[in-house]
Amino acid sequence: MARLKIESLRKSFAATTAVDDFSLDVGDGELVCLLGPSGSGKSTILRMIGGFEQPTSGMIRIDGQDVTRLSPERRPTGMVFQSHALWSHMNVFNNIAFGLKLRSLSRGEIQRKVDQALELVGLAGYGHRQTFQLSGGQQQRVALARSLVLEPKILLLDEPFASLDQHLRERLREEVRDIQQRLGITTLFVTHGQDEALAMADRIVVLRNGQCEQVDAPDVLYRNPQTEFVAGFIGQMNFLSANVEGGRFRHPDFTLDVEVQDGPAVLALRPEALRLEPSDSPDAAGVTRATDFGSHIMVDVELRDGARLKVMTAPDARWQKGQTVRLAASAFALYRQNRLLARGGLPVETVEGRSRHALA
Template sequence: MSTLDLIDIQKSYGIVTAIEPLSLSVANGELVCLLGPSGSGKSTLLRMIGGFETPTAGKVLIDGVDVAFDPPEKRPTAMVFQSHALWQHMTVFENIAFGLKLRGFGKAEIKRKVEAGLSLVGLQDYGQRRPSQLSGGQRQRVAIARCIVLEPKILLMDEPFASLDQHLRDRLREEVRQIQKTLGITTIFVTHGQDEALSVADRIVVMSMGRIEQVGTPGDIYASPATPFVAGFIGDMNLIPVTVAHGRITMGGIELAAPVADGPAMLAVRPEDIAFAESDASTGGATVLRIVNYGSYFKVTVALESMEWKVQAPKSTRIPEGAVLPLSIGRYQLFRDEQVVFRSEPA
């Protein structure tokens, strides 16, 4: 069993607070993504887990043992960095073997472990090459193998694919997910890419300004964001200021149930939960401003009561720019004072 528990962990630099006190538990074999924009504190939190930053307060428990003030080499963790951090004067084999030598393994055991690591990342025939002879994706595979052969209890990954092109990123994250499942290793993965987090994580920790905004499965985070920040950061979301009156929201021909107190609120609707209805001059409608072809669907920008909305329309849709059409809304939710006050039932 390899579990991670952060208890009231905090990090300050003088009077500047980088991480507000937070707690998080990660189960054995779980892959958890720390997701947030630049400056949200996700990499600082990862570095405190790995020992590269010392917390101002709190505990870092790995299998129940507090390692908060142990140096990196004394922790049962290994980190894959964005920059690969390979030694250019060493071969691939020597790079992967370096940490094993420091730990006192014999030559035969080192050879066995390195070859197994190379096989796991699909580089069986690359042991005698130099890093300069490898592609970016291959260098990152070497960095992953170098960590895996140490058999850490916790694998840490700090935006490992950020420098790679989109196609290679997609392929490598699928490979890393498969390796992680095969080994059953508890993994913390930092990214600012929502697609990356949604595709690989068992759970996502959404961070902002050194705080945890929400923790949940990718499906829960996407379907039921807990705050306006999460709603706007994960996927496309229409965030529209509205006024609730007598338990209803009425605007531009749209009428929605809103069983909350009267007053201002924030309406949140995914583009895929909006559809164009049959034209009806009596109900008004939204004016089509722009249509962008995304291959499998159209992203349509419309104007409704001076607000722009995004609508995801099927490829069969035939709508000219400038058309005025009513909208129908399926699933939606309301925020007030940064909290969810109402979620509609799934359509």
């Protein structure tokens, strides 16, 4: 129903820059997640779109209309806050009806729309309840209904599930995704939880220090992170630092032929891209812990230089603490100064005695 276009958005507070030259296009009906650690500027971006913060510079357009300087009540956006921010002196009906009353709709029309909105979020018949009589999940649903009832062009969700427990969070995010798909409403979603982002988003924007690190679909982001930060932030990742000399990444345990300039580099290996094999060599890596997650077992391995790696193994594999092992990697990525240098699917493995790059 609506497109959102953000151009070189910048926001500075006194001495710090919260958002630095941020641009983004959100397509009609798309759900885009802003993902980042706290202080990455994701909430500030959302609040600027909602009109609660004024950008220092830049432009925000909704369906081509410049809304950058409009006050929140004049914007076609609907915001759901982390704390749900329901008005505790009004019951559920009046919370949802407040915005409709401001638009001076008829009583019948208001009643019909509120009932519809309550139905949509699965709370039909809850209109007469007081907000404090509801559970955390129900309160957040009412907050969602309060925004949706006004049929905003852009829905803004600011960590809406952060205060809920794990199970509820998972259920609610499926429901919200469902509703969003059904209404086809363009949605921006702020979260610091990567699984929330991976589960809900069409595209994810990874933010750090107010700057965009990467924008991509969840699967691309996970499989092809463009920066070391994204690699470490999305999913689990093992990092090994060493120097590249003469076209070879020289770590005591992992060596790798790469066609990059000499200098320091960081090798990134996903736990599921690593394989374990028993080894008898006296200076092989050792297992320090094996944690059974049911669906898989996560094995912590300590290399000879003290570096620790996590290796994901099948649930039927049994690894004992202290056992010596050999590692093999089926995929890798190499970063220097947060930029991707090279990546590939070549098998890399540790070898007893001296390490070598195994060509298979």
